[in-house]
Amino acid sequence: MSYKIKSRIWIESKNNVLLGEGRVHLLKAIQETGSLSKAAKSLNISYKKAWQLLDSVNKSAKKPVTINTVGGKGGGGAELTDYGKSLILAFDEINKNCWAFLDKELERIKRL
Amino acid sequence: MSYKIKSRIWIESKNNVLLGEGRVHLLKAIQETGSLSKAAKSLNISYKKAWQLLDSVNKSAKKPVTINTVGGKGGGGAELTDYGKSLILAFDEINKNCWAFLDKELERIKRL
């Protein structure tokens, strides 16, 4: 059995993490469920952890990534902004390309 | 100020980490000092942590990465095998190329 190359990429803004794999998962879950609490449940993480992640994302980003509404019909909710959607698309594209790149680099250690 | 892309890569062997940035630093320090204890001191980590890392490396690798001698003149020491040296070279090469690759991908988020 041969060696494998693994990687993690993330986007930073002024030394703070903006987007990583976990944060992208959370944003996608918000997009699908329309609320942060439901997104947290679908990812099996606590609401607090989800909120902290989302708060960090919105504080690190140059423009809001989600619009959160509190109170009212249904209690409120959260939805992605167009900016948030474009960030996710960019991250997924870069991540996919990175894995393809590393798959080529794997040749360098195939014979080790 | 714009966003930055960061990454971490590592080599795995049967679901165990073989080589990452920290382990490569340790191996290079061993190469320079000739002993695990001196390498640990130079990296400001405890001897035990260094030993556990090195032990994990040698157990994950297909062939020994270091030869450790105990007792005798000078108390003993540790030195890299040719195989260990080639692993380090491969890791550094892949890592360097990955950063260059991501530097190109940075264009995708320059305007976000």
Added chain:
DNA sequence: TTTCGTTATATTTGCTTAAACATAACGAAA
């Protein structure tokens, strides 16, 4: 104005991981 599900936040508890400390084994050389 009461209800409801959500966002928002603080506090406490538990767990995993890292650090600190301690000690045995080794073997060449004096």
Added chain:
DNA sequence: TTTCGTTATGTTTAAGCAAATATAACGAAA
């Protein structure tokens, strides 16, 4: 056989981080 600096390993303590618990604020609709 005593010394020395190293490898090798166990044990205990501390710290950081995740999880659990609790509660306030909100605002549309009934």
